[in-house]
Amino acid sequence: MQISKRRFTKMLVGTGLGALTNSVFAGVGAPEMGVEYRLLRQAQSVAAGSKIQIIEFFAYYCPHCYALEPIMTEWAKKQGDKIEFKRIHVLNPGVETQQKLFFALDALGKVEELHTKVFEAYHIKRNRLMTDEQIRAFIDTTTIDKSAFYNAYKSFTVITKQGRSPRVMADYEIDSWPTVIVDGRLQTSPSMAARGMGRVTEQEQNEALLPVLDFLVSKAQKEKAALPK
Template identity: 45%
Template sequence: MRRSLRFALVAASLVASTAFASPTNPQNGVEYTTLSTPQPVQAVGKKVEVVEFFAYHCPACFSLEPGLAEWVKKQGDKIVLRRIHLPFQGPADPEAHLHLTLQAMGKEAEMHGKIFQAVHVQRVRLMKDEQIIDWVAKNGIDKAKFMETWNSFGVMTKLRRLPQVTTSYQATGTPTLIVDGKYQTSPGLIADKLKIQDRNQILQAHFQVLDALVAKAAATK
């Protein structure tokens, strides 16, 4: 009897958690998780830092990009977006190396969309060093300056540290977003927890969750 009652209570709690799941009122462990160790943020004042872990070859990141750009624009000066390329190929990941080099050159914003278009629309392979160096030289970046930055101490140091950074943020896939160094969410998590299959609905719910997490973080500043 007690065993049956215990199972009934567990089942009821699962139904309740699903029933109250809402992207406009996200719950820890449902639409987002809280990092076991909060990470330091670079945003100053009352601005909320949002970190996107992404990969240039990631189709979901490419799909997210237009909506993310609009969301960032809507947030205005309330947030600061920072991107980190997940090093899928380890501490010498060529795509992550490219991203860090563009950041150091002040070319990230200029080239970000172009790289996504090259990879996902033009089907250009940018998974090896030589492929990347050849592509950037043909797309408006001075090759000598690029190589100088590519091989610089600062970029190489950040590249070697990326796996450790990724582990600290508990980021295992892309796209993953971290709000205020502690709240982690992703379109995939939301689709799974809210049982949504339509891509547009997933993205809409995802941005609603981000809205709520930014408001939650801002309230503590």
């Protein structure tokens, strides 16, 4: 019996084998442009070098971003030197303070240390992080240098990044999250990765993203290697 790629992917995800390799995809058909991923209308600049840039657009209040976070973090760690992984918190009315919190932590190099704790503050401890007072209540639970944090939180750099957010989101064509950009030009997401799989759980949908990312990283590596030196 011939099994379609999407049906085969669903079967493997259901058995806990969501991280399909490119060789597996080769046997059942690779992710398709316009289905599991798409090209941005205008490619965005990326740093020169051999690493492939991965950007995750997310929001701390977003339950889907919270569900994806441990899976995405683990995948990124396994890539080693192949990728440069960064996150960008989206701007949405009412959650400006959450974005400022992220930018301040990023400026201090504290995102990796506190990223999960911020998610837990919102989704488990019910601190909505929507006012400066709620941000202060969260920061008081951490060991971060308070003075350094508030200097960053109120800094021109953070204010400027926040002001640029609408343009950044427009450039990367971000209208939902979580969304992942590979090499400044290839866009995918859990919902895109799971297209054609039928009714799936959010965990299965998130795991379906991993083989698509593997494929796109490999694709970007090959295309970068083929460029004139």
